[in-house]
Amino acid sequence: MNQFNIHLLDLPDEILLIILKKLNNVDVLYSLFGINNERFENIIRHDSFSSTLNIVLSAQNSTIFNSILNRLCSDILPQISFNVKCLILQPDYMERLLLTTSYPNLTSLKLLNLEYDYSLRYFIDDSPIGHILKQQITKLDLLYNKSTYLSGSSEVYTKRVYAPILNYCEKLQHLNVTSPLGLTYISLSLRYLPSNTFFSSTLTYLCIIVSTFVDFVYLLDGRLKNLSTLIVQFRLTDTDSSIIHNLDDLPNLKCFSLMYYGTFKEDLNPNEILSHLRRMINLEKLTLHLRFLFKTTFTDPIYLLNQFTIHMPQLTSFNFYLGMKYNKCDLLRYLSNNNIKQNYVNIRDQTILDFVQNVNHEIVYHILTLPVQFTEFAYVGNTLPNITFNYVTDLVLYDEVPFEHEYFLRISKTFPNLTKLNVINLTPWSYDMHISFDNVIQAHEIVEYSHLRSLDITRTSIFYVEQFFNETKTRLPSLTELKVFYEELRIITQDFTRQTTRRNCANVKQLGINGFIADSKDYWSYFPLL
Known part of the structure; x- marks a missing residue:
């Protein structure tokens, strides 16, 4: 050439x-x-x-x-x-495009930001495009590219959107409801709806967020009896012991993923989850992200992991993150007598990482399979494992020992794709308010979070505001959402006039301030995109 x-x-x-x-x-x-x-x-x-x-x-x-x-x-x-x-469409002109011509081989639709009124309009028998949705579509993706809210409740959205889709699309096999990381959409909620709200004998794949653990259980009550893949995340651990659930086996389910990024407290114990896992007698692939708090009892993590899989003879893949909070004495006594890689016997050919974090009067025990495929990680302290978490985008740092500059440098390299960071450290550093902050923290290498869009430092000392916003220590080129105490921000920025902290504030579009704002010209020039 x-x-x-x-x-x-x-x-x-x-x-x-x-x-x-x-x-x-x-x-x-x-x-x-x-x-x-x-x-x-x-x-x-x-x-x-x-x-x-x-x-x-x-x-x-x-x-x-x-x-x-x-x-x-x-x-x-x-x-x-x-x-x-396959067509990827916005609902606004879905009808015109689908009526333009016939699509004899169209089986897949991806719809962006479907609202409930559009569902009522299209998923009915007299809809102009009803025959396509009813007789042709086997795969449907709902992609929510912006945070979606509906006055009322998730039950309303379930009745207006999810139920009509599942009831009307007679050949639907695959339903995937998703949104980009950091955004949310209205969850599926069945708890207060009749058992016949929807039913599908054709659906084999479902990926969705549900409101509570009870809503997840309702998905397993037989209304979707031919599911082979279920990927579900729930937002609340709310349970109701008065509800009688269908506990029949689920022989068709081959792939199951259950994720909850909060912490299970006394309202939900591991046995609640185990009872449903044991129904999945032919499961081949299992993914779990769970975190438990044990205040009065000690649960052996090795025993729990084995219980998750002991009744699954067909299982070939098990990816998990298990976080457990304990009383320090109980956990230390356990760790002194056990080695997790020797005791975990059901899945032998996996790389497993376990490490311990001190959190106030408790210890958090992290155990997970590598490579890590989850996007969120919480309660990470000064003890960092020597690996790279490429998939993690949402991180919570929590410790009673102060985080120093070198630690944040390690965080930027250990979690290179962070988009959301929450720092919780209430142990203040010793400092003299009469000393310039530029002379307090001496940075040898500038920390850069290239992808970080959201930062919450409301539960830290003032030195962390300095650490993140002084551009000689940290660079935040993508930061658009900030939560911080107004008074601390005012001090660090010298009433919004300091040049070395201006650049990291320049792209902020959403500012959550705890405290009274003294409106000024300098304040608005510091945040021109608010």
Whole structure:
């Protein structure tokens, strides 16, 4: 390739196809379709290029928006409709795009930010696109790209969105409800709804967040009896002992993931979870993220891990994080007589990490499989394992021993992809308020959190405000959400005039302040994007 006049059309079709796949396929179709070039026509008509169309258009410029949409509907989609197997759409123009032409091979839909009124509008028999949703769609993804809230409750959203989808789509096999890390969506809630709210005999894959542990149990009551994969996260550990649950075996379930990122207290003990795991007699893949607090009793973590899997003869994969809070004396006595890698016998061919953190009058015992695949990690103190947690994006630091600069440097390298950080350390450093903060913490290497978007330092001493916002110590180029005590921030920034702390505040769009705000011109210039 020593020639300097190589053009795009000089490349082989295979390379052209690879290049075009890297671009937005709707943009490529709009730009190249119908330019009277047979090679381009054949490439963009290729099944591997046009089988999945991501039709997500920006309405910032209404003229351009309408031009693209009109041409897609009138010219492009009718000519490639036979190839289309998956559409990624915004509900606002779902009806127009689906009615533009017939899509005989369309089986997959991905909808962005579906609201309850759209569900009522489309998932009914007299809907113009009802026949597509009812008879063709086997895979449905609901992607919530912004935090979604609904006045009322999760029960309302369950009745208006989740139930109509599961009841109406007769061939639906795969339902995946998700959102980007750091955002949330309205959870599924069944606790106060009739048992016949929804039913599906075709669904084999479900990934969703439910409101409580009780709602998770209701999913296993037989209404989705053919599920083979269930990935569920719940937000609250609320239980109700008066509810009689169906405890029949779940022989079809082969893959199960249960995640809770809070801490189980007295309202839910491990036996509640064990009783349902034992119903999954043919389980092959198990993923658990659980954290327990034991105030009055001691539970052997080795025993608990074995109990999770002892009734699963088909199990081939077990990934877990288990966090356990104990009285110090009980745990230290246990650790002196046990070695976790020798005692954990059910899954032999796995790398297991266990380490201990001191947290006030308790000890937190972390045990997990490597490589770590979970996105959240809590109660991490000064004792850091010598590994890299590439998947962790949400971290809570908690210790009674002060965190120093070198520790935060290690955090930035141990958790390179952090987007959310909460620091809890109420043990203040000794300092003299008359000494300049620039002379107190001497940083040898600047800490940089390249991806950190959210920071909570409301439960720390003032020195952590200095540590994070003095750009000679820390750089936060992506920070957009901050929670901090106003008075501490005012002192560190010298009434919002100090230059070395200005840059790390410049991109903040959401500011949670504990305390009274003295409105001033300097304050608003410090946070121009609020």
